[in-house]
Amino acid sequence: MKYLIQKFGGTSLGDDEKRRKVASIVIGAKHNGFLPVVVVSAIGRSGDPYATDTLLSYAREHKKEPTPREADLLMSCGEIISGVIMSTTLQKSGCPAVFLTGAQAGIITDGTYNNARILKVDPRHIIRHCREGKVVVVAGFQGVSEAGEITTLGRGGSDTTAAALGVALGAVSVDIYTDVDGIMTADPRIVTDARPLETVTYNEICQLAREGAKVIHPRAVEIAMQKGIPLRIKCTFSEAPGTLVTSQDEINKGAIDITRDRTITGITHIPDITRIKINTGEAANIPAFQGRIFNALALAGISVDFINVHPEVVYFTVKNADAGKAVKILENMEIKPEVLPDCAKVAAVGAGMTGVPGVMARIVDALAEEKVLILQSADSYTTIWVLVKKEDMEKSIRALHRRFDPCR
Amino acid sequence: MKYLIQKFGGTSLGDDEKRRKVASIVIGAKHNGFLPVVVVSAIGRSGDPYATDTLLSYAREHKKEPTPREADLLMSCGEIISGVIMSTTLQKSGCPAVFLTGAQAGIITDGTYNNARILKVDPRHIIRHCREGKVVVVAGFQGVSEAGEITTLGRGGSDTTAAALGVALGAVSVDIYTDVDGIMTADPRIVTDARPLETVTYNEICQLAREGAKVIHPRAVEIAMQKGIPLRIKCTFSEAPGTLVTSQDEINKGAIDITRDRTITGITHIPDITRIKINTGEAANIPAFQGRIFNALALAGISVDFINVHPEVVYFTVKNADAGKAVKILENMEIKPEVLPDCAKVAAVGAGMTGVPGVMARIVDALAEEKVLILQSADSYTTIWVLVKKEDMEKSIRALHRRFDPCR
Numbered sequence: 001m002k003y004l005i006q007k008f009g010g011t012s013l014g015d016d017e018k019r020r021k022v023a024s025i026v027i028g029a030k031h032n033g034f035l036p037v038v039v040v041s042a043i044g045r046s047g048d049p050y051a052t053d054t055l056l057s058y059a060r061e062h063k064k065e066p067t068p069r070e071a072d073l074l075m076s077c078g079e080i081i082s083g084v085i086m087s088t089t090l091q092k093s094g095c096p097a098v099f100l101t102g103a104q105a106g107i108i109t110d111g112t113y114n115n116a117r118i119l120k121v122d123p124r125h126i127i128r129h130c131r132e133g134k135v136v137v138v139a140g141f142q143g144v145s146e147a148g149e150i151t152t153l154g155r156g157g158s159d160t161t162a163a164a165l166g167v168a169l170g171a172v173s174v175d176i177y178t179d180v181d182g183i184m185t186a187d188p189r190i191v192t193d194a195r196p197l198e199t200v201t202y203n204e205i206c207q208l209a210r211e212g213a214k215v216i217h218p219r220a221v222e223i224a225m226q227k228g229i230p231l232r233i234k235c236t237f238s239e240a241p242g243t244l245v246t247s248q249d250e251i252n253k254g255a256i257d258i259t260r261d262r263t264i265t266g267i268t269h270i271p272d273i274t275r276i277k278i279n280t281g282e283a284a285n286i287p288a289f290q291g292r293i294f295n296a297l298a299l300a301g302i303s304v305d306f307i308n309v310h311p312e313v314v315y316f317t318v319k320n321a322d323a324g325k326a327v328k329i330l331e332n333m334e335i336k337p338e339v340l341p342d343c344a345k346v347a348a349v350g351a352g353m354t355g356v357p358g359v360m361a362r363i364v365d366a367l368a369e370e371k372v373l374i375l376q377s378a379d380s381y382t383t384i385w386v387l388v389k390k391e392d393m394e395k396s397i398r399a400l401h402r403r404f405d406p407c408r
Numbered sequence: 409m410k411y412l413i414q415k416f417g418g419t420s421l422g423d424d425e426k427r428r429k430v431a432s433i434v435i436g437a438k439h440n441g442f443l444p445v446v447v448v449s450a451i452g453r454s455g456d457p458y459a460t461d462t463l464l465s466y467a468r469e470h471k472k473e474p475t476p477r478e479a480d481l482l483m484s485c486g487e488i489i490s491g492v493i494m495s496t497t498l499q500k501s502g503c504p505a506v507f508l509t510g511a512q513a514g515i516i517t518d519g520t521y522n523n524a525r526i527l528k529v530d531p532r533h534i535i536r537h538c539r540e541g542k543v544v545v546v547a548g549f550q551g552v553s554e555a556g557e558i559t560t561l562g563r564g565g566s567d568t569t570a571a572a573l574g575v576a577l578g579a580v581s582v583d584i585y586t587d588v589d590g591i592m593t594a595d596p597r598i599v600t601d602a603r604p605l606e607t608v609t610y611n612e613i614c615q616l617a618r619e620g621a622k623v624i625h626p627r628a629v630e631i632a633m634q635k636g637i638p639l640r641i642k643c644t645f646s647e648a649p650g651t652l653v654t655s656q657d658e659i660n661k662g663a664i665d666i667t668r669d670r671t672i673t674g675i676t677h678i679p680d681i682t683r684i685k686i687n688t689g690e691a692a693n694i695p696a697f698q699g700r701i702f703n704a705l706a707l708a709g710i711s712v713d714f715i716n717v718h719p720e721v722v723y724f725t726v727k728n729a730d731a732g733k734a735v736k737i738l739e740n741m742e743i744k745p746e747v748l749p750d751c752a753k754v755a756a757v758g759a760g761m762t763g764v765p766g767v768m769a770r771i772v773d774a775l776a777e778e779k780v781l782i783l784q785s786a787d788s789y790t791t792i793w794v795l796v797k798k799e800d801m802e803k804s805i806r807a808l809h810r811r812f813d814p815c816r
């Protein structure tokens with residue numbers, strides 16, 4: 001039984017023409033001898049694949065924030081709606097199909113509302129329907145706890161559903177359909193000659209996704225990686241081959257030692273962040289003062305990033321949206337932070353840079369040529385990050401893409 | 409055929425008593441139905457598993473540095489000597505044994521002297537000898553290019569040989585024998601209650617090794633990971649179970665989504681580094697000036713680490729041993745660096761810290777309690793690094809170990 005998981009995001013399901021295109025992809029896979037299991041996200045507003053905000057706004061209109069339990073019940077409707085529409089579209093196209101909620105599909109999670117983890121998958125119902133010749137459409141992003149409560153899986157939840165089903169069914173592939181031609185070497189809206197990557201490793205894609213490449217959620221990748229199920233990132237609306245995500249071993253068949261040909265896999269960016277700088281050199285007890293700063297922010301649940309601690313000064317970034325709250329907390333501690341809003345984090349990502357000398361020099365140099373001022377930098381074995389002003393973001397991405405020419 | 413690779417470092421082979429202990433381990437494995445293939449490092453001075461320095465010093469006594477080709481020929485003798493001694497010890501213990509050089513064992517590398525990569529393994533000779541009932545002892549750290557030149561594999565070379573043989577023979581395990589009880593949560597000479605980790609993932613051990621944990625080389629881990637061959641880090645001289653290195657999947661059998669229970673896997677350290685600070689705020693063209701600094705250092709082959717670039721100031725670290733050269737290069741550019749020798753990089757490593765809020769706050773706080781001044785910090789998804797003065801290194805390690813209590 002060659003199961004094939006096909007996951008479609010909200011942007012692929014937005015109108016009837018798009019859904020007929022999706023149906024033709026699914027029916028094509030069936031004709032090629034696969035047993036397609038289709039995972040759907042909620043039909044989103046453009047750019048928002050999980051339009052859960054819309055559903056939540058219904059509740060908020062009544063001036064009452066739903067409890068986490070009720071929010072999950074509400075949000076789970078998004079995928080039920082798109083799933084029912086999709087299975088109906090398949091039936092109308094002459095393809096027997098059945099829709100299953102996450103619970104009906106056997107997605108068993110822990111009891112953490114809004115961010116549940118899949119504990120196991122019981123694929124009995126899916127298998128039975130597939131054997132009866134039906135295409136099974138499964139609601140992504142949702143599951144059921146062992147106590148019978150409906151849960152949702154948090155960010156990237158439909159990808160996670162698809163990967164978990166792929167593992168449970170031993171699928172030949174988990175195909176993630178989206179509106180781009182695969183994993184790109186940089187954002188094609190910024191870099192005109194950005195190219196889709198033909199193959200990437202599970203580790204590379206996790207790293208790219210964490211740094212802002214939006215194509216797939218790292219959690220889904222980790223699940224697929226555990227059992228070595230290949231992922232393919234494909235475009236619903238083009239014939240492009242897409243990007244194959246697999247293990248280094250599969251990419252590098254035959255060779256014993258890993259030889260990496262590309263230093264950099266891609267250039268990613270995260271815009272809309274605020275840099276906060278605090279002078280700490282005058283404090284009576286510098287370490288204790290610094291400890292209080294980070295504890296206060298952690299206690300308030302503010303996610304801080306790009307932290308550089310020095311004796312005389314502490315730098316970190318927060319999302320633009322969190323900046324006001326962070327500043328207020330600091331001012332309550334009688335600290336006067338220097339606030340630089342509208343920065344962007346640009347990252348050069350690639351497992352191949354490990355141990356390659358001079359990568360940082362090439363980055364500083366490429367940005368200097370464009371007269372870009374680096375506000376902060378950091379590096380690990382697989383990533384070099386720079387913080388730049390928002391107005392420098394696009395030219396920074398282009399300069400790094402040009403310098404490293406990431407390719408397959 | 410259950411092949412078992414057993415790799416012994418130089419500290420396990422230093423005298424006849426130790427070698428008899430090694431022989432008893434090998435013979436024990438044979439009695440348990442395994443086909444042991446033994447990989448040996450050169451017999452080292454204490455603390456130096458690859459005592460290649462000694463061999464090179466023979467050549468240097470004649471005031472002549474050997475060519476890279478000849479240095480490899482010379483260095484390859486270290487493992488030939490220890491391998492012949494070890495196979496003789498096995499024979500004296502009544503166990504049929506044969507010694508093979510890297511070339512005889514079929515370790516085919518590229519032609520990069522001193523740092524060759526294994527391209528493939530042709531295990532025919534090993535298999536034939538094993539079938540004849542012999543224990544095969546293989547010289548680690550060396551191979552032969554397709555042109556027939558003897559090459560060595562660079563740092564961690566014997567681990568790499570062991571892992572590559574494990575893959576080529578489909579071994580049940582690659583056992584790395586050393587003088588510690590496994591992979592420790594911190595250096596037991598510094599943290600008295602440091603514990604061996606029972607299991608770690610391939611990714612975790614790579615990260616620990618890069619941050620200074622000396623037990624196994626990341627390249628060997630990457631090779632084993634490609635084919636899912638388990639590694640075991642064990643002590644030659646104790647009955648401790650050691651550490652099993654395997655995939656998250658194996659550790660987490662049955663669960664679909666990965667649930668990580670430990671935030672921090674271990675605390676590592678790299679001593680003897682020098683921090684260099686350069687004020688760049690006065691330069692006419694700051695980005696260009698910064699570019700020149702890093703290019704000059706890269707050109708001189710100086711490995712820089714822990715780079716923090718800001719508009720007004722650039723920080724980075726070099727090994728203490730490289731500091732003089734780095735300063736000279738900078739002074740030739742009419743730059744006056746501020747030099748802080750004898751620093752140490754302490755890292756908290758753990759895949760489980762990804763997405764856990766407040767980890768940095770806990771680190772700053774734990775160090776503040778010990779009145780440790782953080783000279784610099786950096787963080788990635790799996791590691792938080794702090795730079796401290798050498799005299800603060802041990803109490804920093806202890807404070808972080810106490811705070812996070814890494815466990816299995």
